[in-house]
Amino acid sequence: MISFTLNGEKVESRGNGNERLLDVLREEFSLTGPKEGCGEGECGACAVLMDGRLTNSCITPLANAAGREVVTIEGYSRTDRYRVLEKCFAEEGAVQCGFCTPGMVMAAEGLLSVDPDPSEEDVRLAISGNLCRCTGYNMIIKAIMRASKEGKGLW
Amino acid sequence: MVRNYFPETLSEALKIKRDDPETVPVAGGTDVMVSKKDAGSYLYLAGLKELKQTCVSGDDLVIGAGEAYRELLEEPLIPELLKAAMREVASPAIRNSGTLAGNICNASPAGDTLPPLYCMDAEVELSSMTGDGQVTARKLAISEFITGVRKLNKRPEELVTAVVIPGFKKTNGMKMYYEKVGARRSEAISKLSFAGLCLRDDNSKIISDIRFAFGSVGITTVRIRDEELKFLSAKDGRYSDMAEEITNDLDRVLKPIDDQRSTAEYRKRVSLNILKDFLQKCSEGSL
Ligand SMILES: Cc1cc2nc3c(=O)[nH]c(=O)nc-3n(C[C@H](O)[C@H](O)[C@H](O)COP(=O)(O)OP(=O)(O)OC[C@H]3O[C@@H](n4cnc5c(N)ncnc54)[C@H](O)[C@@H]3O)c2cc1C
Ligand code: FES
Ligand code: FES
DSSP: OEEEEETTEEEEEOSOTTSBHHHIIIIISOOOSSOOSSSSSSSOTTEEEETTEEEEGGGSBGGGGTTSEEEOHHHHTTSHHHHHHHHHHHHTTOOSSOSSHHHHHHHHHHHHTTOSSOOHHHHHHHTTTOOOSSSOSHHHHHHHHHHHHHTTTTO | OOEEEOOSSHHHHHHHHHHSTTOEEESSOTTHHHHOOOOSEEEEOTTOGGGSOEEEETTEEEEETTOBHHHHHTOTTSOHHHHHHHHTSSOHHHHHHOBHHHHHHHTOTTOTTHHHHHHTTOEEEEEEEOTTSOEEEEEEEHHHHEEETTEEOOOTTOEEEEEEETTHHHHHTSEEEEEEEOSSSSSOOOSEEEEEEEEEOTTTOOEEEEEEEEESSSSSOBOOHHHHHHHHTOGGGOHHHHHHHHHHHHHHHOOOOOOSSOOHHHHHHHHHHHHHHHHHHHHHTOO
16 A cells, blocks of 8 residues: 545545556545546646646656655645636636646646745746647746735745 | 565665576666667666765766766766766656666667766676675776677676766866757757866966867777877967868777768767867867
C-alpha cells in the first residue's frame, strides 16, 4: 500500500509503485479532472500539484507520490483562489473545449503560489508546458494576469 | 509481477542494487516513465534524503543525485552556466521532478546539461555496497562515465550518488556563453546546444583559460581540450586569427547526424557559427 494525502485526505492506494499516478487518480480514486492528452509529459493536461508544485501525473510513478500532498483540480476547486481563476477564465473566454483547462488552472496556481504578481512573460513561461488546441493562449494568459490582480492577497 | 523497492536510506538502496543488480533506478521518472520498456523491478530514489543535499567540500561543489532542476535553480551555489542550461530543459512541471543525475544517466546526445558539465570537468560519484556490507565510492570524469548513446561506464550494482564540480569557484569566475537551438521555446529537445567558458584579463587582454563543448553533434558531447589549448597559444594576443583555424578544425571533427529533429548539415553549420561567435566575443572581451 502506498499512502499519501489526496485533496487534503489521507489515502492509501492499492496500485503498484510503477503505475502512472494519472491512472491511479482517474481509476482508483475516480478523479477525472486530470486528463490524458499525450501520455508523455508534453501537454500538461494531466497536471496536478505535488507538495504545491506542478507535476505531470502521466509520467509520475505512483511511488513518487508516497508521503506527498497531491492536489487535483477537484480539490483545488474548493478554494477561494480557484473561484477567482474560474471567474477570470470564464470572463476572458479562456475556455473553449475545456480539455486543457484543469491543467492550465493547476499551472496558474503553480505560478501564483510562488509569484503572486507575475509579468506576462512569467505567465507565458509558467504555462509553457501546457498545450491548448482551441484558444491560441492569449485569453488564458489574460485570465491569469487578471486573476493575479483581482485575487490580490489570496496568493 | 513487477517488483518495486522503496528504500528509506541510501545504504538500503545500495544493498538492494547489490542483490538485484538489474533493478532500474527511478529518480524523477521523467525518462523512465516515457521509455515504456517494462523492467522486472524498479528502485525508487525520490524518498532518499541523503541524495537531496548540495554542499561545498574543499574546492568541490557536491550536488546530490536526487536534486531536481527546480531545487538546483533556486540554489545560489550552482554555477550560472549550468543554470542557463537547466532553465531550458523541458517545462516547469518537468523541472519540478527531473533530476540532474537522471539527465546524465539517460546519456542522450541531446541532454542539455551535458555541455556545461563537460566544460566544468564535472565528475560523477558512483557508490556501491560490497558483499560484507561496506559502502564504497569512486569518481569518474563525466567524459569517461558516458561512453555512448545510453551507454554508461557503470557497474550494475552501482548508483550515482553525486555530481561533483571540482574547483567550482574558479569556473564561477569565468565568463559564460550558452546557446540551445530547438524547435520552440519550451519542451523542445535540442537540435543542438553549445556551452562555453572564458577567463580573460581585461587589462592585459590575455585569455588564460577557455572551454567549449557541443551537444547533439556526435554520439556523446564533444569537447576537445587540445583545440582549447591551441586557442590559448595564439601569439601576441592574435586570438581572432586562431579562431578561424579552430573553427576549421572543428568542421572536420563534428559528425552530426540527420534525424527527425534536424539535419546533419544544419547542425554542423549552426554549431560552427555559434563557435565563431563565442570565440569572437572571447577575443574582444565582450562576453
Ligand atoms: C516532455 C519531456 C521533455 C523533455 N525535455 C528535455 C530537454 O529539453 N532537455 C533534456 O536534456 N532532457 C529533456 N527531457 C528528458 C528528462 O526530463 C531529463 O533527462 C531528466 O533530467 C531526467 O531526470 P529524471 O530524474 O526524471 O530521470 P529518471 O527518468 O528517473 O531516470 C533517467 C535514467 O537515469 C537512471 N538514474 C536516475 N537516477 C540514477 C541514479 N542515482 N543512479 C543510477 N541511475 C540513475 C534511470 O535508471 C534512468 O535510466 C524531457 C523529457 C520529457 C518527458
Ligand atoms: S498527458 Fe501528461 S503531459 Fe500530456
Ligand atoms: S480549450 Fe480546448 S484545448 Fe484548451
